[in-house]
Amino acid sequence: MKNEYLSPVEGASREEIREIQSKRLRETVERCYNNVPFYKKKFDEIGLKPEDIKTIDDIAKIPFTVKQDLRDNYPFGLNAVPKKDIVRVHASSGTTGKQTVVSYTKGDIDRWSECAARALYAIGTRPEDKVHVSYGYGLFTGGLGLHYGAEYMGATVVPASTGNTKRQIALLQDFESNVICCTPSYALVIAETMKEMGIDPEKLPLRAGFFGAEPWTESMRKEIEKSLSLKAYDIYGLSEIAGPGVSYECYAQKGMHICEDYFYPEIVDPDTLEPLPEGSYGELVFTCIGKEALPLLRYRTRDITCLTYEKCECGRTLVRMKKPKGRSDDMLIIRGVNVFPSQVEHVILSMGMEPNYQIIVDRVNNLDTMTVCIEMAEDLISDSVKRIEQAEKELSAAMLSTLGVGAKVKLVEPRSLPRTEGKAKRVIDNRTF
Amino acid sequence: MSIKQISVFVENRHGRLADITRILAEENIDIRALSIADTTDYGVLRMIVNDTAKAKEVFKANGFAVTVTEVVGIEVPDVPGGFNNVVEALCSKGIDIEYTYAFLSPKENTACVIIRVEDNCAAKEALADANITLLDEKTAFSK
Numbered sequence: 069m070k071n072e073y074l075s076p077v078e079g080a081s082r083e084e085i086r087e088i089q090s091k092r093l094r095e096t097v098e099r100c101y102n103n104v105p106f107y108k109k110k111f112d113e114i115g116l117k118p119e120d121i122k123t124i125d126d127i128a129k130i131p132f133t134v135k136q137d138l139r140d141n142y143p144f145g146l147n148a149v150p151k152k153d154i155v156r157v158h159a160s161s162g163t164t165g166k167q168t169v170v171s172y173t174k175g176d177i178d179r180w181s182e183c184a185a186r187a188l189y190a191i192g193t194r195p196e197d198k199v200h201v202s203y204g205y206g207l208f209t210g211g212l213g214l215h216y217g218a219e220y221m222g223a224t225v226v227p228a229s230t231g232n233t234k235r236q237i238a239l240l241q242d243f244e245s246n247v248i249c250c251t252p253s254y255a256l257v258i259a260e261t262m263k264e265m266g267i268d269p270e271k272l273p274l275r276a277g278f279f280g281a282e283p284w285t286e287s288m289r290k291e292i293e294k295s296l297s298l299k300a301y302d303i304y305g306l307s308e309i310a311g312p313g314v315s316y317e318c319y320a321q322k323g324m325h326i327c328e329d330y331f332y333p334e335i336v337d338p339d340t341l342e343p344l345p346e347g348s349y350g351e352l353v354f355t356c357i358g359k360e361a362l363p364l365l366r367y368r369t370r371d372i373t374c375l376t377y378e379k380c381e382c383g384r385t386l387v388r389m390k391k392p393k394g395r396s397d398d399m400l401i402i403r404g405v406n407v408f409p410s411q412v413e414h415v416i417l418s419m420g421m422e423p424n425y426q427i428i429v430d431r432v433n434n435l436d437t438m439t440v441c442i443e444m445a446e447d448l449i450s451d452s453v454k455r456i457e458q459a460e461k462e463l464s465a466a467m468l469s470t471l472g473v474g475a476k477v478k479l480v481e482p483r484s485l486p487r488t489e490g491k492a493k494r495v496i497d498n499r500t501f
Numbered sequence: 502m503s504i505k506q507i508s509v510f511v512e513n514r515h516g517r518l519a520d521i522t523r524i525l526a527e528e529n530i531d532i533r534a535l536s537i538a539d540t541t542d543y544g545v546l547r548m549i550v551n552d553t554a555k556a557k558e559v560f561k562a563n564g565f566a567v568t569v570t571e572v573v574g575i576e577v578p579d580v581p582g583g584f585n586n587v588v589e590a591l592c593s594k595g596i597d598i599e600y601t602y603a604f605l606s607p608k609e610n611t612a613c614v615i616i617r618v619e620d621n622c623a624a625k626e627a628l629a630d631a632n633i634t635l636l637d638e639k640t641a642f643s644k
Contacts, residue, residue, distance in 0.1 A: 446566065449510050451545065452600070453538045453545050454599070456545070457540070479510070481564070482564050482565070484512070
């Protein structure tokens with residue numbers, strides 16, 4: 069499989085890649101300055117003009133973009149193209165129930181699909197293979213991302229989405245899919261269900277799988293490989309940039325190759341925002357040099373990782389990123405859903421209660437669980453358990469509605485949660501990744 | 502003529518109940534009756550004590566979540582059917598009992614029953630109609 073890749077750019081020389089990046093950055097900066105008032109203002113504020121950006125090295129002159137900018141301009145305020153050119157909209161969960169909305173033109177979809185296709189190709193998928201997509205289909209980029217990627221490279225897609233695990237397993241058996249794509253957690257649910265059904269995973273033609281959308285460790289990888297009898301590969305994306313395919317592992321599994329001809333990566337110090345040298349751990353920043361609808365410039369992902377430009381043993385010259393170490397903010401991913409402690413706080417406050425809370429995240433039967441411990445208070449205490457339970461139910465329902473994921477509410481003694489002068493430790497994550 | 506009941510939130514943690522009983526002992530507060538409603542994570546301890554105001558103050562100072570509720574106290578002859586009369590009297594007037602517990606009265610052959618209802622006045626009227634004696638705090642705490 070060495071030197072086999074889908075797009076020629078994956079094995080191009082670093083000079084050729086730089087040329088492509090410089091050209092695309094110039095075009096992108098023009099587009100942003102002329103079509104996106106937000107970026108024109110940002111540029112004008114620091115006296116920066118599009119012509120000041122000549123090569124990819126000038127990128128450090130450009131100001132950063134953060135998630136709040138997307139929220140402030142919800143839903144289409146940062147778009148660089150007119151409505152008629154938008155063919156698709158994706159979204160992810162955001163705080164206070166507001167989603168992060170990302171628009172795509174036909175060209176954007178094609179380029180994203182190409183990236184997802186490169187990924188599938190990199191783990192050995194070929195047109196005669198069948199790809200079983202068990203990521204959710206909908207506003208979430210996972211399902212449609214891998215779906216279009218598989219179609220792009222001519223493989224057969226089985227658009228199974230999530231749920232109805234027994235039927236999924238029946239399809240895996242009947243259709244004889246070779247590749248599966250889902251979250252690591254769901255992979256283990258499938259494995260468990262197979263075991264219950266008495267099905268031997270070794271008898272299935274599944275050879276490989278792409279797992280992502282949530283953090284997972286090496287031990288999780290070994291677990292998935294053992295229980296599903298396949299090779300488990302890492303894939304990365306974030307809805308603000310593009311779905312899965314922004315970067316992907318090749319068969320060598322020494323980091324994920326970034327489609328840097330479309331998504332230019334930088335590593336910066338999360339505090340000073342200074343670019344860091346190759347090999348340093350820092351915050352991953354992406355500039356969308358291949359996007360028309362929403363070409364974000366120097367978008368801070370909050371993921372912590374490091375880059376290497378050394379040529380990979382697979383033959384690819386595309387830069388590789390390590391699996392993200394953590395997040396520089398306090399976002400959690402629970403069962404694939406982005407959850408911020410501030411959302412929990414918001415729910416508690418909206419019900420007229422003091423936000424004395426702590427979030428405990430656990431892993432039970434391969435699924436993430438979230439328990440929100442809230443201190444019992446004057447306005448909650450009742451002689452009647454029925455009334456307390458009613459309040460718990462209301463809180464739970466409000467959490468589900470705002471967060472998009474269910475949380476158990478656990479009432480604890482007043483003043484029993486730790487108080488601190490500094491930042492409160494709002495989250496106890498017991499999951500051992 | 503309602504009886505004051507104090508309710509304390511008790512997290513299901515080892516030693517929590519002991520914390521509560523210790524406070525009552527140290528403050529010289531006498532418990533006449535108690536019951537505890539329990540769920541998986543916590544319980545609500547309900548008590549009739551001889552100094553409700555003091556108990557409330559002391560519990561709050563010690564970081565407990567407490568509340569005081571007015572409940573209805575009833576004197577019931579300590580014979581089979583005694584409690585049934587109470588329940589029937591309320592039921593026939595469409596009054597539901599949320600919870601109830603009982604203790605023996607210092608009076609001979611008499612029991613005291615505490616009931617929690619939504620409308621104390623309606624309950625008392627229904628009991629009066631059935632010639633059932635209400636309990637007052639003085640009687641409840643007489644020795």
